[in-house]
Amino acid sequence: MMSSLDDDAETQLLQQSSPKSKKGGWITFPFLIATRAGMTVAALGWSANLIVYLIDKYNIESIDAAQIFNVVNGCMALFPIIVAIIADSFLGCFAVIWISSIISLLGMFLLTLTATISSLRPAPCNEESSFCTTPSPLQYTNLFLAVALASIGCAGTSFTVGTMGADQLDNPEHQENFFNWFLFVWNAASIISATVIVYVQDNVSWGLGYGLCAAANLLGLFSFLLGKHYYRYVQPQGSPFKDIARVLFAAFSKRKVFLSTRNEDYFSELHLEVDGQHDGIKELAASATPHKETFKFLNHAALISQADIQSDGSIRQSWKLCTVQQVEDLKTLLRIAPIWATGIFLTTPMGMLSTLTVLQALTMDTCIVSNFKFPVGSLVVFSLLSGAISLTIVDRLIFPLWQKTFGKTPTPLQRLGTGHVLNVLSIVIAALVESKRLQIARASYIVQELTSSTVPMSVFWLVPQLALSGMGEAFHFPGQASLYYQEFPASLKSTSTAMVALLIAIGYYLSTALTDFVRKVTNWLPDDLNHGRLNYLYWVLAMIGALNFGLYLTSAGVYKYRNDQDDKTVDNSSNQGDATLYY
Structure with a gap:
């Protein structure tokens, strides 16, 4: 994999000299890979040993601690999807990454405080009587706020750093090499967290262990911002989930309209090229994307009704009309749903x-x-x-x-x-x-x-x-x-x-x-x-x-x-x- 970086040096120089690609390329690799390493060490470093921390320092029963751990991991798996939609639709990857890094840094700073300031934790259990003091509402609030911030922040970078890295490279083979290194660094950083950081927490100090996580987070953020002037910035393109919502809305809105058997009666991207030209629309039958009979109800979304045609003969663009391709895309998701459900x-x-x-x-x-x-x-x-x-x-x-x-x-x-x-x-x-x-x-x-x-x-x-x-x-x-x-x-x-x-x-x-x-x-x-x-x-x-x-x-x-x-x-x-x- 390392030879790929050397072999592509000449290509990178040519890309930099090209007006189209003045930014991006392999020069951004060290900054992004260091960001991934720092954020992975930080994320797994505080989360891998969370059950033990809750039991030993917050006197939480073991099963309850496991339940909290499950919820935290579920959130860290779910939040990246939400963040990815935000990045695609509104902010872009760069803004999402630095904002998420700061949020996670705040969470780890609070976790470090809970481990170093005794008043933020309940008193230790009495070994002679097995009596344990439960955390106060304020102590619970500080703990869960820290965990929530760390979870949201770490999840916000897990997908977007990789997406931004792929955006810097044009060649699919180069992108594959990037992801190979990305996977290698993820595994290496995870193993460091699960061994070194966890050992420090268990045998030296919880405060030092969480402090190392915060330091790794800070280094990741610093590395990311250091490459600011080298990145290629891709503007938000909108979320694909919007198209899914449009198809469902349009199909339900036209549920009472009778379906046609002719391809030209269904809206496709080709209609945009001949919009308002009736002879051209008739010629679309041979080249238009054919609609399929599976999940026929969704075909209503692409059916061109009288209400979709304006007075000048052009087709009105609205949420009540989708292309055949958008409909077929949703059908593909429905066909694969049973396998996904297992x-x-x-x-x-x-x-x-x-x-x-x-x-x-x-x-x-x-x-x-x-x-x-x-x-x-x-x-x-x-x-x-x-x-x-x-x-x-x-x-x-x-x-x-x-x-x-x-x-x-x-x-x-x-x-x-x-x-x-x-x-x-x-x-x-x-x-x-x-x-x-x-x-x-x-x-x-x-x-x-x-x-x-x-x-x-x-x-x-x-x-x-x-x-x-x-x-x-x-x-x-x-x-x-x-x-x-x-x-x-x-x-x-x-x-x-x-x-x-x-x-x-x-x-x-x-x-x-x-x-x-x-x-x-x-x-x-x-x-x-x-x-x-x-x-x-x-x-x-x-x-x-x-x-x-x-x-x-x-x-x-x-x-x-x-x-x-x-x-x-x-x-x-x-x-x-x-x-x-x-x-």
């Missing part, structure tokens, strides 16, 4: 596994050697490493072997299906490990009459389920991004990765709701997991995952790709989908 019950167990694993780890032996303990918040590093290694193996070994054996690369649907299977297996492994942990815990209570909640079982028993989960993510997240990028209409390409982020957000919110439901109707999730039945919940999640996989197979079996593409096209779109997934 992703909801794929990400929901993942969200529960990521939080409940931390709670399991808090009850297990974290000692590595002598007095050195493994930071519980660093467990996420095993998923990150597994995902990164799996991506490398998939791209460098599995895909080439598949190509040689079958003469083509795996389709996005096949890749997504593999991810389904691996994630179900990860939940099954989690259920088996938890059953073993409970067996050891109860034997320890009976035989040794232990009063401590720590189970004599190594925390590294949790690594297999995390590794399998990371492997699953390496298949199904790029598989989804590849599928959406390949199948979505050209006007909606920029929203394909947002659909993946939306799945993650919904998954975290549903996992929160499901956890609440389980707590109300069962005794599986008490505050002390040693007296619960978390393994039962894992088995339920595994069964849900298996049923969801069956629904996926049904949906994928009847799905027809939008275009018949050759192997090369599928492979290229798959690569592009992998690249855009992480920005």
Whole structure:
């Protein structure tokens, strides 16, 4: 990848000398990649260990802390979609990035204050009586304000920095190289956060740990602003969601109008070229985009009615008339919706596994050697490493072997299906490990009459389920991004990765709701997991995952790709989908 930067040096000089491209190009790469690194270290640094912070410093019960963590992660997955719409429609990427960076910096500054000023936290629990003081309303307010600002700010840069980086380069191959580096830096910065920052928080000082996050955020903001004079600025083009709203509104408004069987009676972009010329409009029948019979109700949106024709014969532009292409774009989204919906019950167990694993780890032996303990918040590093290694193996070994054996690369649907299977297996492994942990815990209570909640079982028993989960993510997240990028209409390409982020957000919110439901109707999730039945919940999640996989197979079996593409096209779109997934 580094050789790409050297090979493109001459091209960059030519671009700079061109009047069209006086700004942009690879010269912006160091500024944007440093911004991504700083913001990633900051974001994961404060969020990865949030459960432990809430339990240790705010006396919040473990399950409640996990619920808060789920909501925070859901917001950090959902906010980028909202921010992306704002960037596309109103402010542009540059303004959104620096504003979001300042917002997240304020949030991390407040978090640092909560960790350093004792009056902003409740008093520590009394170990002799097990009495814990709950946070006051003011302490809760300060905490949640800090978390909200940090979440919104970090989410505001996660998509837009990558989008702005792609805007600086004209060649698609250069953009792909940029995204490869972008993914590499994201993984490296995430691992640093999950190890170094979390270790400082657990073993040195929470205030210093959050202070390092704020410093990383500040460096990212400084790096971004330093490249201000080199960036190419793309003006907001409007959100594609506006077209979706227009089609729905127009179709409902004309629901009582009879549909026509003639192509020329439906509005297309070609009508604009011959507007008011009746002979020209008649000639559109052969060249106009044909309307399709699926989801016929939406065809009303493109039907040219008498009310759409003005006195001079021209067509009135309004929200009650859309082009055939806009209608067909929405139909494509509806056709892919069943496959997308199965992703909801794929990400929901993942969200529960990521939080409940931390709670399991808090009850297990974290000692590595002598007095050195493994930071519980660093467990996420095993998923990150597994995902990164799996991506490398998939791209460098599995895909080439598949190509040689079958003469083509795996389709996005096949890749997504593999991810389904691996994630179900990860939940099954989690259920088996938890059953073993409970067996050891109860034997320890009976035989040794232990009063401590720590189970004599190594925390590294949790690594297999995390590794399998990371492997699953390496298949199904790029598989989804590849599928959406390949199948979505050209006007909606920029929203394909947002659909993946939306799945993650919904998954975290549903996992929160499901956890609440389980707590109300069962005794599986008490505050002390040693007296619960978390393994039962894992088995339920595994069964849900298996049923969801069956629904996926049904949906994928009847799905027809939008275009018949050759192997090369599928492979290229798959690569592009992998690249855009992480920005």
